[in-house]
Amino acid sequence: MGREYGRVTIVRFDGDIRYRAEFEGRLLGWSATLRSACERVHTAFVRSHGPGEWQGYPDFSHAGR
Numbered sequence: 632m633g634r635e636y637g638r639v640t641i642v643r644f645d646g647d648i649r650y651r652a653e654f655e656g657r658l659l660g661w662s663a664t665l666r667s668a669c670e671r672v673h674t675a676f677v678r679s680h681g682p683g684e685w686q687g688y689p690d691f692s693h694a695g696r
Contacts (some may be wrong), residue, residue, distance in 0.1 A: 633667075634656075636654070636676045637652070637653060637654040637655075637659075637672030637673070637675065637676060638653045638654075638672070639651065639652055639653075639665065639668045639669055639672060640653070641665075647663075649661050649662070649663065650662045650663075650664070650665055650667075650668035651668070652668040652669075652671040653672070653673035654671075654672050654676060655675075655679075656678075658693075659672065659675055
């Protein structure tokens, strides 16, 4: 149905379960819940379709002069 675009790995660390989130081979971070790890991966996937990092709001302070 789909294709793999990220990976969430379940890791046991000092008796706790953690989730390692990766996108395109790059570590996005660690999560305490599967849901948050999947959200990280999916957010990175969606952002990869955009023009780039958000540059902030434009400065229109000079427009009224």
